[in-house]
Amino acid sequence: MKVTFRGGVHPKGHKELSRDAALREFLPTGEMVFPLSQHIGKPAKPVVKKGDPVLVGQRIAEADGFVSAHIVSSCSGTVKAVEKRLTLTGAALDCIVIDNDGQFTPSGEFGEKRDVSGVTGDEIVNCVKDAGIVGLGGAGFPTHVKLRPKDPAAIRYLILNGAECEPYLSCNDQLMREKADAIIEGLELMLRLFPNAEGVVGIERNKPEAIEAMKKAAAGKEKIRILPLKTKYPQGGERSLIQAVAGMDFPITSLPADVGCLVENVGTVYAIERAVVFGEPLYSHVFTLSGEAVKNPGNYVVRDGTCFTELLEHAGGLKDGVTLKKALAGGPMMGIAMSSLDVPIQKQNNGLTLLASDPNEEAEARMTPCLHCGRCTTVCPMGLMPQMMADAVRDGNLERYEKKLYGLECIQCGSCTYICPAKRPLMQTFKQTKAEITAKKRAAAEGGKK
Numbered sequence: 001m002k003v004t005f006r007g008g009v010h011p012k013g014h015k016e017l018s019r020d021a022a023l024r025e026f027l028p029t030g031e032m033v034f035p036l037s038q039h040i041g042k043p044a045k046p047v048v049k050k051g052d053p054v055l056v057g058q059r060i061a062e063a064d065g066f067v068s069a070h071i072v073s074s075c076s077g078t079v080k081a082v083e084k085r086l087t088l089t090g091a092a093l094d095c096i097v098i099d100n101d102g103q104f105t106p107s108g109e110f111g112e113k114r115d116v117s118g119v120t121g122d123e124i125v126n127c128v129k130d131a132g133i134v135g136l137g138g139a140g141f142p143t144h145v146k147l148r149p150k151d152p153a154a155i156r157y158l159i160l161n162g163a164e165c166e167p168y169l170s171c172n173d174q175l176m177r178e179k180a181d182a183i184i185e186g187l188e189l190m191l192r193l194f195p196n197a198e199g200v201v202g203i204e205r206n207k208p209e210a211i212e213a214m215k216k217a218a219a220g221k222e223k224i225r226i227l228p229l230k231t232k233y234p235q236g237g238e239r240s241l242i243q244a245v246a247g248m249d250f251p252i253t254s255l256p257a258d259v260g261c262l263v264e265n266v267g268t269v270y271a272i273e274r275a276v277v278f279g280e281p282l283y284s285h286v287f288t289l290s291g292e293a294v295k296n297p298g299n300y301v302v303r304d305g306t307c308f309t310e311l312l313e314h315a316g317g318l319k320d321g322v323t324l325k326k327a328l329a330g331g332p333m334m335g336i337a338m339s340s341l342d343v344p345i346q347k348q349n350n351g352l353t354l355l356a357s358d359p360n361e362e363a364e365a366r367m368t369p370c371l372h373c374g375r376c377t378t379v380c381p382m383g384l385m386p387q388m389m390a391d392a393v394r395d396g397n398l399e400r401y402e403k404k405l406y407g408l409e410c411i412q413c414g415s416c417t418y419i420c421p422a423k424r425p426l427m428q429t430f431k432q433t434k435a436e437i438t439a440k441k442r443a444a445a446e447g448g449k450k
Contacts, residue, residue, distance in 0.1 A: 005237075012167065024298065039141070047059060050082065119276060138350060165231075171300070202229050205231050285347065293325070327355075330351050389407045
């Protein structure tokens with residue numbers, strides 16, 4: 001078994017800032033904002049209106065399509081508005097705004113442990129759907145859809161992503177240390193859906209405490225094993241994990257299920273356990289606040305809809321005398337640069353990284369023309385050719401970018417940008433190009449329907 005993948009880089013982890021900070025629940029006091037689009041697919045449809053009272057766990061928006069997800073309130077209070085609000089990408093999106101009463105009164109429909117010994121696969125999927133669970137590793141794909149591949153019997157590996165390879169982030173590390181038994185129970189429930197599958201939890205070797213806790217929880221479970229992985233970025237990428245766990249590569253036109261694999265984040269599986277065993281919908285998740293600009297880095301259980309600023313203030317704010325240069329939703333490799341912290345934390349957000357220096361500014365000051373060294377190709381986990389892709393973008397040849405160089409298969413991990421001695425913003429270029437091509441295709445499709 002390879003226990004690693006093709007390519008990859010070794011950025012400094014910075015995990016020491018928060019890795020040993022236990023999970024702490026944060027209860028916000030300010031208003032709560034719930035974007036209707038905080039998952040891949042069609043935005044949810046509001047089922048509440050201004051003036052309606054709401055409770056914790058109550059559904060406030062329902063899935064509005066096959067690939068969509070329900071949204072529940074994480075606080076009790078009163079609906080203040082259904083309106084557009086600024087979100088972390090800088091875009092104003094439709095949101096449900098709730099005046100938080102600070103009581104966090106539950107809806108009374110969850111919390112009691114249930115006997116799940118006889119629960120069926122269909123019941124598990126329905127629980128996941130009702131709970132509004134999406135992928136908590138960052139992608140936000142509706143989990144109930146993922147749990148229904150065309151041929152469940154063909155799934156050979158159910159892989160749990162405990163790699164947490166993104167620098168600075170450590171909340172999943174702590175989740176595995178503190179909630180290992182629940183994660184393993186969630187995995188066992190999922191295995192009921194796939195009769196021929198083996199459950200494999202992949203964890204990078206720089207998390208020895210998590211590895212030990214998960215091994216202890218999985219002891220005696222014949223269909224589950226814990227696999228320590230080489231510490232390398234992006235080890236937590238879906239295809240990277242499949243290469244490391246199953247020892248297989250597969251065509252970039254295929255999905256993991258096409259080669260007998262499904263991958264879920266450990267946080268997602270914990271949410272599944274809470275939904276099936278306790279009837280608890282997804283209204284909170286683990287989250288890391290870190291970075292050299294943060295006074296007190298730590299790991300939290302945050303409620304969806306909480307303002308980033310409120311959490312930062314609770315943690316003591318910025319270090320004295322430090323100027324914030326860069327704010328990222330997530331980590332420095334794949335995180336989203338934020339222009340404001342006065343925006344809501346969404347389901348799929350697993351961290352806030354605040355930096356005292358801006359690596360992009362520093363790179364721009366040192367940027368030179370391409371050296372044709374080929375390092376970007378060597379480290380690309382997808383086996384792409386970033387240098388040629390960048391040339392195609394420069395020449396305006398988007399057809400070559402997409403059809404010949406498979407540019408749309410870029411996972412935007414940032415490995416090419418990290419390794420480039422010329423300091424070229426390769427990943428940023430590819431991200432913009434993908435958005436441009438996607439927008440043109442959408443416009444063409446909409447035009448064809450008229």
